[in-house]
Amino acid sequence: MWAILIGAVLVIGGFLYLFRQALSRRLSEPHQLVQGSQTLEPQHQGLRFLGLSKNWPGLVIIALGALLLAFGGYL
Numbered sequence: 001m002w003a004i005l006i007g008a009v010l011v012i013g014g015f016l017y018l019f020r021q022a023l024s025r026r027l028s029e030p031h032q033l034v035q036g037s038q039t040l041e042p043q044h045q046g047l048r049f050l051g052l053s054k055n056w057p058g059l060v061i062i063a064l065g066a067l068l069l070a071f072g073g074y075l
Contacts, residue, residue, distance in 0.1 A: 003072030007067070007070075015062065
């Protein structure tokens with residue numbers, strides 16, 4: 001029973017870690033587009049902030065929690 005509860009806490013904690021990493025980025029300043037309108041969309045951001053190099057701790061925590069959820073009943 002405790003293994004399943006700890007697994008659930010680890011999965012939720014891993015997702016919260018990933019959300020914090022994505023949401024803790026600095027806010028962008030308004031800038032002009034080529035068409036002349038203003039936007040808050042970051043310039044040249046890409047998807048680098050979603051890469052494994054920055055998010056591996058959260059993914060490891062989620063994987064450990066998933067293992068405990070899957071096999072916690074057998075412990």
